[in-house]
Amino acid sequence: MSATPTAPATPVTAPAPEWRRLSPRTLLVHCGWLVAPLGSLLLTALATGGRITTGAWFTLGGIGAAFALATLAGLVRWARTEFRVTGENLEVRSGLLTRRLRSVPLRRVRTVDLTASPVHRLLGVTVLRAGTAGSGLRAGELSLEALPVAEAERLRAELLARADLGAATEDPVLARISWRWLRYAPLTFWVVGGVFAAGGSAYRALHEMGIEPWKLGFVRRAFAEFGNGMLWLTVPAALLAVIALGSVGAVVLYVENWWGYRLEWSDAATLRVRRGLLTTRSVTIERARLRGVVLREPLLLRAGGGATVRAVAGGLGNKEENRKRSGLLPPAPRREAVRVAAGTLRAPFPDPGSELTERQDGVRLTAHPRAALRRRRVRGLLYGVLPGTALAAGLGAAFTPVLLHVAWGYAVVAAPVALWLARDAYRSLGHGIAGEHLVLRSGTFSRDTVALRRDAVAAWTFRTSPFTRRAGLVTLTAAVAAGEEAYRVRDLGAGAAPGFAAAATPGILDEFLVRPERGGDPASVT
Numbered sequence: 001m002s003a004t005p006t007a008p009a010t011p012v013t014a015p016a017p018e019w020r021r022l023s024p025r026t027l028l029v030h031c032g033w034l035v036a037p038l039g040s041l042l043l044t045a046l047a048t049g050g051r052i053t054t055g056a057w058f059t060l061g062g063i064g065a066a067f068a069l070a071t072l073a074g075l076v077r078w079a080r081t082e083f084r085v086t087g088e089n090l091e092v093r094s095g096l097l098t099r100r101l102r103s104v105p106l107r108r109v110r111t112v113d114l115t116a117s118p119v120h121r122l123l124g125v126t127v128l129r130a131g132t133a134g135s136g137l138r139a140g141e142l143s144l145e146a147l148p149v150a151e152a153e154r155l156r157a158e159l160l161a162r163a164d165l166g167a168a169t170e171d172p173v174l175a176r177i178s179w180r181w182l183r184y185a186p187l188t189f190w191v192v193g194g195v196f197a198a199g200g201s202a203y204r205a206l207h208e209m210g211i212e213p214w215k216l217g218f219v220r221r222a223f224a225e226f227g228n229g230m231l232w233l234t235v236p237a238a239l240l241a242v243i244a245l246g247s248v249g250a251v252v253l254y255v256e257n258w259w260g261y262r263l264e265w266s267d268a269a270t271l272r273v274r275r276g277l278l279t280t281r282s283v284t285i286e287r288a289r290l291r292g293v294v295l296r297e298p299l300l301l302r303a304g305g306g307a308t309v310r311a312v313a314g315g316l317g318n319k320e321e322n323r324k325r326s327g328l329l330p331p332a333p334r335r336e337a338v339r340v341a342a343g344t345l346r347a348p349f350p351d352p353g354s355e356l357t358e359r360q361d362g363v364r365l366t367a368h369p370r371a372a373l374r375r376r377r378v379r380g381l382l383y384g385v386l387p388g389t390a391l392a393a394g395l396g397a398a399f400t401p402v403l404l405h406v407a408w409g410y411a412v413v414a415a416p417v418a419l420w421l422a423r424d425a426y427r428s429l430g431h432g433i434a435g436e437h438l439v440l441r442s443g444t445f446s447r448d449t450v451a452l453r454r455d456a457v458a459a460w461t462f463r464t465s466p467f468t469r470r471a472g473l474v475t476l477t478a479a480v481a482a483g484e485e486a487y488r489v490r491d492l493g494a495g496a497a498p499g500f501a502a503a504a505t506p507g508i509l510d511e512f513l514v515r516p517e518r519g520g521d522p523a524s525v526t
Contacts, residue, residue, distance in 0.1 A: 019082035019093075025123045026146035027074045083144060085158045090130065092142060104130070104142060110289040110315030112156045113325060114282040116149075121280065126152045130159055131315035160270055160284060174343040175329060175336070177261035177275075184331035185254035187300040191246035198249065258330040263340065271311075271344065273328060283325045289314040291482040292437065292452040293328070293341045295351065299445050307337035311344065312452060312483035322483065341451070350434030350451055365430025365441060366500075371471040372491035373426040380418030385411055431489045431500065438478065438504045442490050450487050456480050460501045460508060464494075476501055 081094040090109065093101045111131035120126055125146040147155065259277035266272045271285045292312040301307065309329040316322040329340045342349040389411045396403030425444035432439045438457065440450045461477040468474060474497045476489040492500065502509045 017084045017086055019084050021082055022078055022144060023125050023146050023148050023151075024078065025125050026078050027071065028123055029119055029125065029146050085155070090142060090159060092144070102142065106159060109159045110286045111313070111325070112159050112284045114152055114156065114280070116276075116280045118278045120146065121278075124149060126280075128152045128155060129317075131317055156284070160286075172265040172267075174263040174265070175261070175332075175340050176263075177258055177330075178332070181330060181332045182251055182254060184301060184304060184306040184333075185250040186247040187304045187306060188250055188298065188331060191243060191250050191300075193246075194249045194253070195242050195246045254330065261330065263328055281324075283316075285311060285313045286315070289482065290344070291456040291480055292450060293344050293349070294483070295337055295341055295349070295449040295451075297334070297447045297449075299447075301331055302447060305334055306331050307334045308332070309337050309341050309344070310483075312450070312456075312480065314482040316482075319484070326483065345437070345451060347435065347437070350432070350437055350439045351449065365432045365439065366496075368426070368429040368431075368491055369471075369473065369493045371473055372429060373422065375467070375471065375473070375491060376422035376425050377419060380422040381415065384418040384421075385414045388414060429490065431492065433504055440478075440487055440489055442488070452478065452480060452487060454504055456482065457505045457508070460505070461486075462497065469494075 076096055077094070080096050080099075081092070083090070083092045085091075085106070088107075089103045089105055091101065091103045093099060109130050113129040113131070114126045115129070116126040123146075126149050128144045128147055130142045144152075144155075256277045256279075258275050260280075261273075261275040263271070263273050266284070269287045271287065271290065272282065273285075274280075274282045290311060290313045294310045294312060295307055296310060297307045308327070308331055310326045311328050313326065316325045328344060329337055332340075338349050338351050341351075389407050392403050392407035392410055396405075396407055421444050425442075428441055428443055428447045430439075430441045433454070434451070436454055437451045438454050440448075440452070442448065457478045457480060459479040461479065463475045463477065464473070468491070472494050473491045474494045476492055476497055478487045478489070479485065480487060489497075489500075498509065
């Protein structure tokens with residue numbers, strides 16, 4: 001009895017995933033730009049009593065033609081854009097005449113950001129942006145416009161499914177919003193800057209509608225009353241009004257930006273930030289791309305005992321996108337900021353301002369030479385006091401002696417302020433090494449304490465000028481493929497700089513160091 005030979009088994013190949021399309025509601029999202037021109041036309045009609053000029057009708061016709069073209073372009077873009085997730089890649093193909101296929105390995109996806117404007121939320125869709133390794137430029141980012149929210153959440157889970165899961169922390173939630181933090185909102189730039197920014201936007205909008213704000217009756221009357229009043233009363237009153245208006249605006253922006261805020265480790269390898277009221281944002285950062293954190297203390301916020309926290313991470317896009325996505329904590333008490341920074345690092349934050357941290361880790365930043373203080377004093381007087389004094393004195397000599405008194409008055413007031421700011425900037429200078437992290441601190445208008453992973457530093461740059469060389473100072477710049485990509489140790493002693501850089505990142509500078517055989521300086525750079 002003989003055995004019948006059998007044919008070899010044919011391997012079964014899994015079918016390729018089907019291509020998926022964006023939501024058809026993408027077309028409605030792209031029509032959102034019509035709100036501004038149509039609103040301008042409506043306001044113009046109201047301002048002119050319903051009399052729409054021939055030019056306005058031409059504008060309306062242009063808007064209609066642009067709408068038709070934009071709708072057609074959006075329809076073509078929607079019809080010719082498809083995506084899918086295979087076992088190894090995220091693939092997106094698009095284009096009409098020239099077809100473009102982009103394929104990114106899932107292992108390179110580092111962050112996934114879901115953003116929904118009020119129009120997106122109204123239509124039940126969101127924008128998904130996937131940041132890849134080395135995506136410092138917009139070209140390194142994949143963006144899918146207007147996905148249904150549920151599908152976007154599933155796609156984000158697919159993209160992050162390759163994260164190396166480990167044991168979760170006991171409490172993965174690092175921080176939640178506390179409305180007691182609202183008291184820090186008025187201590188931000190928007191208290192004054194926001195008022196002028198809003199005023200400039202309103203002026204441009206009125207100007208585009210053909211309305212000159214300075215020619216409106218109530219505006220002219222207000223300026224006339226202001227000029228005829230007692231300036232010693234009206235000027236402070238106007239400043240108080242600006243501060244009050246700015247404070248209200250800052251609180252509103254705080255609520256809109258940080259509503260529903262939640263910072264958590266969604267697993268052992270992924271940090272997630274959720275926030276936003278009208279425009280919601282959900283940002284995920286892979287732990288492997290997290291290079292450190294920045295504890296930021298702007299001058300007013302520092303005076304109120306507050307601080308913010310930002311992540312230093314790769315894959316967050318260009319500088320503008322990095323600014324939007326890297327925020328980990330809104331303006332909050334400094335103690336809370338230090339706690340969140342420590343939870344993000346998964347290690348005690350090397351905060352030289354905390355006695356507890358000093359007791360645990362012995363973190364004491366090294367002070368910089370006194371020459372750094374002299375430089376800040378000279379620059380403060382040279383750039384902050386001298387120009388204003390010289391300008392007022394020159395105008396006084398040319399036009400009216402009153403300005404001569406303004407010149408010396410300005411110098412008397414501004415010089416102590418400049419010297420105080422110089423002293424504060426010098427006291428903020430410091431550097432050190434705390435375990436696996438390099439600690440840098442500087443700044444007065446915004447004092448930043450940066451904790452960087454030492455193994456994240458790719459290179460060092462030593463920069464001097466004729467003035468710093470004479471003072472024996474050098475500025476070290478640590479190049480990092482994340483965040484702002486360069487973090488500076490300003491005005492460090494020239495003799496101590498090479499040794500500090502070599503100790504912080506062993507191996508990078510070894511071939512450039514000249515070490516004395518006996519005695520002398522510890523090291524110098526060739």
